[in-house]
Amino acid sequence: MTSLAMIEAAAKRLHGHTRVTPLLTSPFLDDFAGRRILVKPECLQHTGSFKFRGGWSALSALDETARAKGVIAYSSGNHAQGVAHAATLHGAPSVIVMPSDAPQLKIDNTRALGAEVVLYDRATEDRDAIGQRLAGERDLTLIKPFDEPQVIAGQGTVGLEIAAQAAEFGVKGGEVLVNCGGGGLTSGIALALEARAPQMQVRPCEPKGFDDVTRSLKSGQIERNSQTSGSICDAILTESPGKITFPILQRLCGAGLVVTEDEALHAMALAFLRLKIVLEPGGAVSLAAALFHGSELHSETAIVVATGGNVDPEMFNQALMRFV
Amino acid sequence: MTSLAMIEAAAKRLHGHTRVTPLLTSPFLDDFAGRRILVKPECLQHTGSFKFRGGWSALSALDETARAKGVIAYSSGNHAQGVAHAATLHGAPSVIVMPSDAPQLKIDNTRALGAEVVLYDRATEDRDAIGQRLAGERDLTLIKPFDEPQVIAGQGTVGLEIAAQAAEFGVKGGEVLVNCGGGGLTSGIALALEARAPQMQVRPCEPKGFDDVTRSLKSGQIERNSQTSGSICDAILTESPGKITFPILQRLCGAGLVVTEDEALHAMALAFLRLKIVLEPGGAVSLAAALFHGSELHSETAIVVATGGNVDPEMFNQALMRFV
Secondary structure, rough: OOOOOHHHHHHHOOOOOOOOOOOEHHHHHHHOOOOOEEEEEEHHHHHOOOHHHHHHHHHHHOOOHHHHEEEEEEEEOOOHHHHHHHHOOOOOEEEEEEEOOOHHHHHHHHHHEEEEEEEEEOOOOOEEEHHHHHHHHHHOOEEEHHHHHHHHHHHHHHHHHHHHHHHHOOOOOOOEEOOOOOOOHHHHHHHHHHHOOOOOOEEEEOOOOHHHHHHHHHHHHOOOOOOOOHHHHHHOOOOOOOOOOOHHHHEEEEOOOEEEHHHHHHHHHHHHHOOOOOOOHHHHHHHHHHHHHHHHHOOOOEEEOOOOOOOOOOHHHHHHHHHH | OOOHHHHHHHHHOOOOOOOOOOEOHHHHHHHOOOEEEEEEEEOOOOOHHHHHHHHHHHHHOOOOOHHHHHHEOOOOHHHHHHHHHHHHOOOOEEEEEEEEEOHHHHHHHHHOOOEEEEEEEEOOOOHHHHHHHHHHHHOOOOOOOOHHHHHHHHHHHHHHHHHHHHHHHHOOOOEEEEEEOHHHOOOOOHHHHHOOOOOOEEEEEOOOOOOOOHHHHHHOOOOOOOOOOOOHHHHHHOOOOOOOOOHHHHEOOOOOOEHHHHHHHHHHHHHHHHHOOOOHHHHHHHHHHHOOOOHHHOOOOOEEEEEEEOHHHHHHHHHHHOOO
């Protein structure tokens, strides 16, 4: 189980290798939302998403022998790039198993960052099975995207930064909106804030039709999505919360927030216009929740973790043309 | 004359009000440029450009009586927004004289930030004359966009941050590429670096056809552009370097770098793709110089000041569709 001590240890290993992303603000967004909005732009993290933190944490926690043999990961794209880049920087080989319908940009980047990419069909094949088979054949260490203590610890460093940076704004409480797939980032942040900013409450954010975490938190047991493709929010489509992450989410998080694809696109357009950052749809869900679901929030301040920016230009343009 | 002491004093007044923008990197950009590229994304500054620094510096340096009467500025858009926002936050009224062909987004934002906007025709009217007349009529303090010591001091804080942040990367030398209109930012950075990182050399960057600073540095006297409109790099179109700024540029800067509009658009596309930031054409000229004019540089490291991101979505989309 990931603990605060593990997150703090990860923060030490990440220091100087990951980027401390700032907290951004805009009076236009505050007006729009009717409350103070602080945005943590993890799109500015290396490889364009927070996933590099978990990748670096996992790679740096391996013993040298395992690292030299290499690692394997399965991912829709952001975990792929995070692990590939972290592995290459550690001098370790990496194999990444990616769905064949992942954005071309993410597939290309993963290769360019030094990984061997293996594609699979999201509808008919089981990525876990493929990952485990390849890992066994080549003696690679499998780095799971979220249900992995050292990955959760790495993502949790976002929470440590939020606590320290919000305090500089005089903010000690408020709701922290986090895009949630399997819950690695969300649970890591929740653990960090439990210790460092206990007056903050984490709210998982999901796209409509893929709200497994929101439903799981309501029912008290792990619920599943009927599908894991078919949304533009590809970065956060997972079948269900993890076995490790769900108990943490259940213990520490408030209710989930669910937004439409159009709300995510609109949030991307406003992030372009008001913050000058590039978000992908799955990275803008939390901002969409803050902007369009304010009635479901109860705090003066919403801290929005904008998780990634690896978006194809056509999709980005669609957001701008429809919503600026 | 602006001095290091004035820049340091401005930094104290700016502390907690302006954003300390990070230094961004990308292995893809390093590969493309053939050298290390560190990007200072001032598009992430409040109001979307570095101009808020100079605006805040000037407003905070005024005595209370003058501030209560209000300020006036003339600007193609970024200085306008910077002064308007800084004035409103200081509780001071502001009048902004803007060219009627400025991007609509900049005009709208300036109004929304609390300013009274007065439009003029760039081809037939003299903005300085208009500004001075209005200032006289209403007893407003004129805040010039660059030839103003406290504005230069505010922009110079970018240089203080570069010296400190580059040192964290182990970088003490290198060329610092700065988009240059009238030279307020460029001269401020040069003054700061003269003291804090004397092994760095500032290189002014301009769009083709508007290379007054480059030509002035070559000839040793102030040269003028034949026009001040007709480029997509609207943010940095000025007739000539300033009377205050030019001697500083002449004493401290290396030769100018001149890029085409297409190179600026290409740099915007690569900033979208690799850094996840939004740049306007005039804000991307320095990055274009680093990426496409490497043969004119002589250092292992290029530090690029990406000065602003206030771009209309149509222009941004043009960059993506042509160059991603």
